[in-house]
Amino acid sequence: MIKSALITGITGQDGSYLADLLLEKGYKVYALRRRTSVPIMENIQHIENEIEFIEGDLLDLSSLINALKISNPDEVYNLAAQSFVGTSWDQPILTGQVTALGVANMLEAVRIVKPDARFYQASSSEMFGKVVETPQVETTPFYPRSPYGVAKVYGHWMTVNYRESFNMFACSGILFNHESPRRGIEFVTRKITNAVARIKLGLQNELRLGNLDALRDWGFAKDYVECMWLMLQQEKPDDYVIATGEMHSVREFCEIAFGHVGLDYKNYVVTDPKFFRAAEVDLLLGDPAKAISTLGWNPQKTTFKELVQLMVDEDMKKVKQQSNN
Ligand code: GDP
Secondary structure, eight states: OOOEEEEESTTSHHHHHHHHHHHHTTOEEEEEEOOOSSOOOGGGGGGGGGEEEEEOOTTOHHHHHHHHHHHOOSEEEEOOSOOOHHHHHHSHHHHIIIIIIHHHHHHHHHHHHOTTSEEEEEEEGGGTOSOSSSSBOTTSOOOOOSHHHHHHHHHHHHHHHHHHHHOOOEEEEEEOOEEOTTSOTTSHHHHHHHHHHHHHTTSOSOEEESOTTOEEOOEEHHHHHHHHHHHTTSSSOOEEEEOOSOOEEHHHHHHHHHHHTTOOGGGTEEEOGGGSOSSOOOBOOBOOHHHHHHHOOOTTSSOHHHHHHHHHHHHHHHHHHHHHO
16 A cells, blocks of 8 residues: 655755655655745755645645645645744744644644544754753753744644544654755855855855854754654654754854865854844753654764765755856
């Protein structure tokens, strides 16, 4: 029997890696597609023809019900969100509508149309925010520090609630920051690796950043989507922290990224107050012990250094290609 999956947020970093993984495993992959005047397909161009798109929007319950009827999925992965923390202060209401209420809409659609479908919710380490303990585990209380984090807490608890209230196979993956060459350019990691490539190739001469001392637990997105899938293959639904268990600063990221192409970040990085956050999440560090023991997760599959270097290498290729066109 061929399994089928419905993914929301497929054009994003995680959605595209997850689609790659599910196609490799022989799934029929459906994706909810929000209508935009110009489709954003960069991350999924290579698999576009293998995916069945269904028009819909997380804000519109009837479109979700329709998407579930068409796809009749074994698994639903809800990855769509207004996912940039910085923007969530400029658009707090929209962030709440999409990132919080969008989850309720999706859970409702699943409950109404296909209650035995397995459901994955993309929760986030931003829910821990002003951390009350370090490292953070599945039972660490949340203290979100941005409208995005607040919205994700709602989505997380709705997922737990639908599991407990309706006996649905609903899981929440509390993923710490995860990066890749497919990461949006507004996130600090990709902003840095793209700038490193542009500086190396003589297209830019400085990089303006915010807080260089911010610490994050950064992993590789391609490794993290495997955990999403694994969560839905377990006997029982549950919530898991997915993290590397290592913390690094933005400064360290810069050091390795610039160093990889033979440059010293100190000569190029300029601090700009524009990129500081209204409230900062200072030290996010996850403890992935439960995922290691239950899912067989290997947090060292791709090391921090390898991740930074592979992102720089990809951006060198991309920027070279763009400047040749
Ligand atoms: P987030 O953890 O989801 O907010 O991921 P980001 O990549 O946007 O930010 C990670 C950390 O990098 C945050 O603590 C930011 O304050 C810090 N940071 C420092 N400079 C910048 C910058 O120029 N852009 C962004 N996006 N973040 C920055």
